Amino acid sequence: PLRFKWEGEARELAICSYTLSINAFDYNCHVDLIKLLKQEGELLRLRKARQKMSELFPLTEEIWLDWLKDEIRLTEEEPNREKVYELFERAKKDYICPDIWLEYAQYSIGGMGSPGGIDKVRSIFERAVTAVGLHMTKGQTVWEAYREFENAILSTVQVGLILLLLNTQLERIHTLFRRQLAIPLMDMEATYAEYEEWSEQGVSEMVKHQYKKALQQMEKCKPFEESLLAAEPPKLAEYQTYIDFELKEGDPARVQITFERTLGENCLVPDMWAKYTTYLDRQLKIKDMVLSTHERAVRNCPWTMGLWKSYVLALERHGADHQTVSDVFEKALNAGFIQATDYVEIWQAYLDYLRRRVDFKSSKELEELRGAFSRSLDYMKQDVEERFGESGDPSCIIMQIWARIEALHCKNMQKARELWDIIMTKGNAKYANMWLEYYNLERSYGDPVHCRKALHRAVQCTSDYPEHVCEVLLTFERVEGSLEDWDLAVQKTETRLNRVNEQRAKVAVKEANMARQEDDRADHRRKAKSDKKSQKKVQKGTRAGEKRRAEQDDYHNEWNEDSEQAPKRHRGNGDQATEENAPPGYKPAPPGTKKAQQGVADPAQRQNDDKPELRNDKSSVFISNLAYTLEEPDAKLRTLFETCGPIKQIRPVFSNKGNFKGYGYVQFESPVCVPEALKLDRREVEGRPMFVSPCVDKNKNPDFKVFKYETAMEKQKIFISGLPFSCTKEQLEELCKSHGTIKEVRLVTYRSGKPKGLAYVEFADEAQASQAVLKMDGIDVEGNKISVAISNPPRRNMMDRPGSSRFTSDLMPRQTYGSRGRGRTQLSLLPRSLHRHSAPAGKVENGTAAEQAAATASAPANAAGETKPLSNSDFARMLLSK
Numbered sequence: 001p002l003r004f005k006w007e008g009e010a011r012e013l014a015i016c017s018y019t020l021s022i023n024a025f026d027y028n029c030h031v032d033l034i035k036l037l038k039q040e041g042e043l044l045r046l047r048k049a050r051q052k053m054s055e056l057f058p059l060t061e062e063i064w065l066d067w068l069k070d071e072i073r074l075t076e077e078e079p080n081r082e083k084v085y086e087l088f089e090r091a092k093k094d095y096i097c098p099d100i101w102l103e104y105a106q107y108s109i110g111g112m113g114s115p116g117g118i119d120k121v122r123s124i125f126e127r128a129v130t131a132v133g134l135h136m137t138k139g140q141t142v143w144e145a146y147r148e149f150e151n152a153i154l155s156t157v158q159v160g161l162i163l164l165l166l167n168t169q170l171e172r173i174h175t176l177f178r179r180q181l182a183i184p185l186m187d188m189e190a191t192y193a194e195y196e197e198w199s200e201q202g203v204s205e206m207v208k209h210q211y212k213k214a215l216q217q218m219e220k221c222k223p224f225e226e227s228l229l230a231a232e233p234p235k236l237a238e239y240q241t242y243i244d245f246e247l248k249e250g251d252p253a254r255v256q257i258t259f260e261r262t263l264g265e266n267c268l269v270p271d272m273w274a275k276y277t278t279y280l281d282r283q284l285k286i287k288d289m290v291l292s293t294h295e296r297a298v299r300n301c302p303w304t305m306g307l308w309k310s311y312v313l314a315l316e317r318h319g320a321d322h323q324t325v326s327d328v329f330e331k332a333l334n335a336g337f338i339q340a341t342d343y344v345e346i347w348q349a350y351l352d353y354l355r356r357r358v359d360f361k362s363s364k365e366l367e368e369l370r371g372a373f374s375r376s377l378d379y380m381k382q383d384v385e386e387r388f389g390e391s392g393d394p395s396c397i398i399m400q401i402w403a404r405i406e407a408l409h410c411k412n413m414q415k416a417r418e419l420w421d422i423i424m425t426k427g428n429a430k431y432a433n434m435w436l437e438y439y440n441l442e443r444s445y446g447d448p449v450h451c452r453k454a455l456h457r458a459v460q461c462t463s464d465y466p467e468h469v470c471e472v473l474l475t476f477e478r479v480e481g482s483l484e485d486w487d488l489a490v491q492k493t494e495t496r497l498n499r500v501n502e503q504r505a506k507v508a509v510k511e512a513n514m515a516r517q518e519d520d521r522a523d524h525r526r527k528a529k530s531d532k533k534s535q536k537k538v539q540k541g542t543r544a545g546e547k548r549r550a551e552q553d554d555y556h557n558e559w560n561e562d563s564e565q566a567p568k569r570h571r572g573n574g575d576q577a578t579e580e581n582a583p584p585g586y587k588p589a590p591p592g593t594k595k596a597q598q599g600v601a602d603p604a605q606r607q608n609d610d611k612p613e614l615r616n617d618k619s620s621v622f623i624s625n626l627a628y629t630l631e632e633p634d635a636k637l638r639t640l641f642e643t644c645g646p647i648k649q650i651r652p653v654f655s656n657k658g659n660f661k662g663y664g665y666v667q668f669e670s671p672v673c674v675p676e677a678l679k680l681d682r683r684e685v686e687g688r689p690m691f692v693s694p695c696v697d698k699n700k701n702p703d704f705k706v707f708k709y710e711t712a713m714e715k716q717k718i719f720i721s722g723l724p725f726s727c728t729k730e731q732l733e734e735l736c737k738s739h740g741t742i743k744e745v746r747l748v749t750y751r752s753g754k755p756k757g758l759a760y761v762e763f764a765d766e767a768q769a770s771q772a773v774l775k776m777d778g779i780d781v782e783g784n785k786i787s788v789a790i791s792n793p794p795r796r797n798m799m800d801r802p803g804s805s806r807f808t809s810d811l812m813p814r815q816t817y818g819s820r821g822r823g824r825t826q827l828s829l830l831p832r833s834l835h836r837h838s839a840p841a842g843k844v845e846n847g848t849a850a851e852q853a854a855a856t857a858s859a860p861a862n863a864a865g866e867t868k869p870l871s872n873s874d875f876a877r878m879l880l881s882k
Helices: 008-022 027-040 043-056 061-077 081-094 098-109 117-132 139-160 163-181 188-198 205-230 236-249 252-265 270-284 287-300 305-317 322-333 340-356 364-388 397-408 413-428 432-445 448-461 466-480 483-542 594-599 603-609 633-644 671-678 729-739 766-776 806-811 850-855 872-881
Strands: 620-624 647-654 660-668 683-685 688-694 714-721 742-749 755-763 787-791
Touching (some): 027 061, 061 098, 081 098, 081 287, 098 117, 098 139, 117 139, 139 188, 163 188, 188 205, 252 270, 270 305, 287 305, 322 340, 340 397, 364 397, 397 413, 432 466, 466 483, 620 671, 633 647, 633 660, 660 671, 714 766, 729 742, 729 755, 729 766, 755 766, 766 787
Antiparallel strands (some): 620 688, 683 688, 714 787, 742 755
16 A cells, blocks of 8 residues: 655644544644644634634634634635624633724724614724723723724714714714723823814813823822733732722722733633632622623633532522523533532532422422432442542432432431431441431431431441430430330440440550550660670671771760660651662772761760750751761851851761761750751752751650651642653743742652652642643653642551551541542452562652652551562571571
8 A cells, every 4th residue: 555654734734633533622732733724724624623622612812813814804805794793702702802802893894884884883892992991001092993983984074064963973082082081091191182182172170080080090000000011921919919909999890801801811710710700799790791701711710610610500690591500510510620529519509509499399390309319329429439439428418418308398208218328328327427417307307216216226336426326315215215215225325335445445455565566676676786786796806907887876875875776766858878878989988087087086075965964956956868978067067057046066977987977966056046957958968958857756756757748639739750850940830830820849859869750849729730730741841741640649557657556547537538549458468579560660640659669668568568678687687586
């Protein structure tokens, strides 16, 4: 077969068309296709491409103007002005743009020769000045175009010497001047001077008064306009300040035009749309304006559930027909929300709407409501759970509402009980609050028999607050029950509480045993370490001239003689490796060098350092991850930390050979200097990030945490992987700033300071982060295809912490699973030696491959049961322990 080699624009056209056939919602691909078709001059395909894009997305002002100008050129050859008028009407619905209105009015002037053409032009100009005439910087051009049109008609009338029409036309122009001068606009002084020159009768006092009032208002707004001119796009903060000012002023028209200007440059900010629609709902309440704005909001930010919910409520509030509300709800379900709970909320809003329209004396609306409830439960099970791995409604709120409606409005307690049985089988039977909800429903609409049944079941099943449920049962029997009922209740509650107390006692004993075993293991480790040191001393005595290797804990008493693990005790964001895993290029210094001299501490000085009154952990910080080759670490650390406050002493730690071990201590005169010193954490020192952490005795504070980053889902923060190693913080910030306001950018590095190709970017809110994920995921950065997701680090294993237990976790509230679904089960049926990572190294999810590996390097096994390879020293320790 013949092979055709596509090159250039033809190949790019084919790629764009194929991409859109797979994913019609690729915005950038639509834009590229339109540009390519315009370059090729394929006008019919270009028109179809623009039409398709406008059906899926609101078009920007630039795209609309290009489209309109192309259509205007086409109609010059084939007159069909009505189609162009229809296109202008569609264009003005997406955004309130002065340039589009001006183009619309100027195009209509070309048809003023047709019947009714002049009236049509005036009508368009009137709509234009109503829509954008208050625009401080661009509104003046629309007013001037309107006056020029009327002046052109005046010239025609003067030529015809038609006196009646002449006076009418002069009055129109006077009216336009007066209307414009009553509005605060930039450079309105020039308009006033032009009116003085044009008017033969002079300027009336009323016009002067209105002009001065508008001029004062313009002076108030001028600082905001100047700040907008000086700011860089998208100018969200400046616009927000401007909106707050106009809201205080209270002019609805000016508030509206300020919102429209803001959204013209920040159309993908859901919070701004929500603020605008809320204002229209509560203040203006004009049906056409409110509903059109809601429609534009969901077209621009379809992923935001709150905008769809507000749209449904606005449709109901303004009496829209049922089919319209249902269509909007179906579109919302297909919008692609980012959380399972979003689908629950939109279903709740729609079910509330259906309930409000039901006449419970009629069966038609009621059956529709029941059908919607049933469909919502199927949707949660089949669509939401499959996509997110969670229902989004663990407490079964929708089913609870359905049960209340059946009990209250339909008097159908049998159906309500069936629903509550389903609720309890979904893992809610162990929660006291769920049983009490059911009990209150039976108490209000049921009978004492079913109330008693519910409370008896609650006593048997509740595991979080059994005492409270037992108390409610006894109270109920005091009011409602017979002596036999009371005796049975007392027996059941005593039996249940005795069982609970036995379980708690077993858990306490188990925890005490675990703590004792941990203490025994710690003693065993200390003994093994002491034996190892003794053996080394013997070897040193028998091998004359040989130098033993320095271990990290040889001088564990240099800083605090009360702790046998002082370096570990002060371990902050990470400890420097020992000489065994020294950085590449590390060379031990000879004994006679300056480093060696620094490492040999004067006995008198050491004795002074060991005095408790000279040491104060509250005034000290622990410094680690410094390079072993750092020259004069004492002077270097003093230079770095002297800006934080007066320094009392600096203790860099050296080995027996006099080599700097990469960590040390800085003690200040006052504890107030410590927070300032902690701000220097991760400061780069000779190519390595320096770790700065507080001095805390972990033996006395086992719960002390030095990990300063969140381990739970952060919806306002995105995680980026696959970045080129050459990517800098400034380049990443430049890449992300177009998607919202950036609060922090953090590049993840190894301990040596080398980048991992990972980063976290925090935005001002979760909507901006969601938009960044949609726009940035899969793009190329310097030839690397990056992956972008909402920051959701894996949870840390709480069972590893001292004092934790499985029973106490059962008594805590239910676990809410994140968007990644449930974690791995605790039981693994594969041998640990056969466990392997199945995911390729390049695909990193929120640091679970590279970043987490460094964080868990000291742990014997991770949550999945995978073990760290043992070193020779580990095997030696195992043999000694035997």
